[in-house]
Amino acid sequence: MFDMFQDKERGRFGDDESAPSRSTPRVTGSSDLVDITACLHAESKPGMKEVGAIRVSNDGDDTKAQWLPKSQVEFSLTGRRQRSKQGLGVEIVTVTLPEWLAKDKGLI
Numbered sequence: 001m002f003d004m005f006q007d008k009e010r011g012r013f014g015d016d017e018s019a020p021s022r023s024t025p026r027v028t029g030s031s032d033l034v035d036i037t038a039c040l041h042a043e044s045k046p047g048m049k050e051v052g053a054i055r056v057s058n059d060g061d062d063t064k065a066q067w068l069p070k071s072q073v074e075f076s077l078t079g080r081r082q083r084s085k086q087g088l089g090v091e092i093v094t095v096t097l098p099e100w101l102a103k104d105k106g107l108i
Helices: 099-104
Strands: 033-043 053-057 066-069 074-083 089-098
Touching: 033 074, 033 099, 053 089, 089 099
Parallel strands: none
Antiparallel strands: 033 053, 033 089, 053 066, 074 089
């Protein structure tokens, strides 16, 4: 039975309640994508084993180049070329990829 003179267990409109604690991180809306400038050493062609991948490096060293899946990156040619450490000409590209992938491949 309701007694209007008895202290309420709960404040009016939840005034005495604390906000629920968050166990998951709040979405900030910021992107986790990064743009890097890299040397393009190779691009897989249809019919090759590595379907849909590009091979890039930061410094033009073919021995340090990493394969990146085209399904997770976007790249565009800058129109510039550079001589690689092995003496070959490589295209300079701008690659947009997730930050975790760039870190995992040692590109940042």
